[in-house]
Amino acid sequence: TCEMFYNLHPQASQQGYGTITADILGDPHLRTFDGISYTFNGFGEYRLFAADHPNTNSRIVVQVRTTPLPSSRATVITAGAVGIYDLETSELVTTVFVRAKPAGFSIIVDGSRNVTADIFQRDANDVEGFEANDFMGFSYSTEHAFTVSFANAMSVSFKYRTLSGVPSLAISPALPPSEFIQNPTGLLGVFNGDSSDDFVSRNGDVLSADATEEVLFHEFGQTWQILPEESLFVYHPGMGTSDYAHPEHIPVFTSSLSISPEVRAACGENTECLFDAAATNNIEAGLDTLATGEVLQRERAVAANVPP
Numbered sequence: 001t002c003e004m005f006y007n008l009h010p011q012a013s014q015q016g017y018g019t020i021t022a023d024i025l026g027d028p029h030l031r032t033f034d035g036i037s038y039t040f041n042g043f044g045e046y047r048l049f050a051a052d053h054p055n056t057n058s059r060i061v062v063q064v065r066t067t068p069l070p071s072s073r074a075t076v077i078t079a080g081a082v083g084i085y086d087l088e089t090s091e092l093v094t095t096v097f098v099r100a101k102p103a104g105f106s107i108i109v110d111g112s113r114n115v116t117a118d119i120f121q122r123d124a125n126d127v128e129g130f131e132a133n134d135f136m137g138f139s140y141s142t143e144h145a146f147t148v149s150f151a152n153a154m155s156v157s158f159k160y161r162t163l164s165g166v167p168s169l170a171i172s173p174a175l176p177p178s179e180f181i182q183n184p185t186g187l188l189g190v191f192n193g194d195s196s197d198d199f200v201s202r203n204g205d206v207l208s209a210d211a212t213e214e215v216l217f218h219e220f221g222q223t224w225q226i227l228p229e230e231s232l233f234v235y236h237p238g239m240g241t242s243d244y245a246h247p248e249h250i251p252v253f254t255s256s257l258s259i260s261p262e263v264r265a266a267c268g269e270n271t272e273c274l275f276d277a278a279a280t281n282n283i284e285a286g287l288d289t290l291a292t293g294e295v296l297q298r299e300r301a302v303a304a305n306v307p308p
Contacts, residue, residue: 019155020177022188023296024048025170026163026289027074027279028066029272031296032189032198033175039213039275040187040221041075041251042066045233045244047224048080049173051184051191052087056152059085062173062186063232065244069164073252074279076168081232082148082156084136094136096148097234098158100167105146105160108234109136153180157299161292164280170292172299187224213253222247252279 022033031037033049048062065079079099085092097108140146145159159170175181175191184191189198199207199216202223207215228241235243254271257278266283267273270290277286 019153019174020191021172021174021296021299022049022191023170023172023293024064024077024187025159025161025292025296026272027069027076027276027285028064029275029289029293030187032195033178033184033191034189034193034195034198036189036195036198036209037272038216039254039272040217041073042217042221042225043068043075043246043249043251045226045231045241046221047186047226047230048171049184049186049188051175052182053152053154053176053180054087054182055180057087058093058150058152059087060150060152060154060173060175061085061230061232062156062171062188063226063230064169064171064187065233067166068249069166069280072164072280073250074276075251076163076166077171078166078168079233080156080158080169080171081234083232084150084152094150095232096136096156097232098169100160100169102167105158111234159292159295161288163276163285163288164282170296172296185224187221213255217251217253 023031050061061083063081066075067078099106147157149155155174157172263277273286273290276289277283
């Protein structure tokens, strides 16, 4: 149980250390833990990140679900899931499933407690029927967001956004420094302080940090589609991982986009804003991604700031 796990593996202290964050937002733009930025418009369910934390004998797995925007081959994150495992037994200790809905967040903890939390809610404990467990805590911020913090010194933040009328999420895992992490895999890269080897496929192939968007899509990103036995998502009856897998999807790539003077005037040189505005034919979508990215950048600076 969560209580037994918590008793056997006390909460890890990060005193004296900052946390390192990574992000996925917009028509998905990713920034790895080692600082590489790229765009991946896959359609399906993917391993965003997984890693072991030996100090607490635990493993974290973060997954995302992406969906195309209307009349576009660009996709956005519509759901995310986090699982914590016991390293010794491989037992799944606790899960959080989050879906973006028009009313806000739909949150399911450990597959049983379901509540739609208003995006303006500041305190999860004030939401009727919403409970955490002994292994996690929830906190809300003023950015229409909440953070799930785990007893192993890891956390995952979820931000609510609407892009081209579609409720979506920006997701930011935060981890202790890389010396405390082992076996990192997934779309957010190999967390080891070396950005040159971030793009490692499921079968172990290492792609160049300068690989094109097309190469990254086919030879890296698509390999991290989750398998049915890996899924942490909650499904409607009769549905499963295969219903969300779309290997036939070919996304829009930056090289095929035409950037209008109006888009360039609004976005400046911000590549993520330029992509989203051009891919959706909606400047407001690009500006929303720009604003969200600025919020995440400020949060990264705060998280990495360690008091003397």
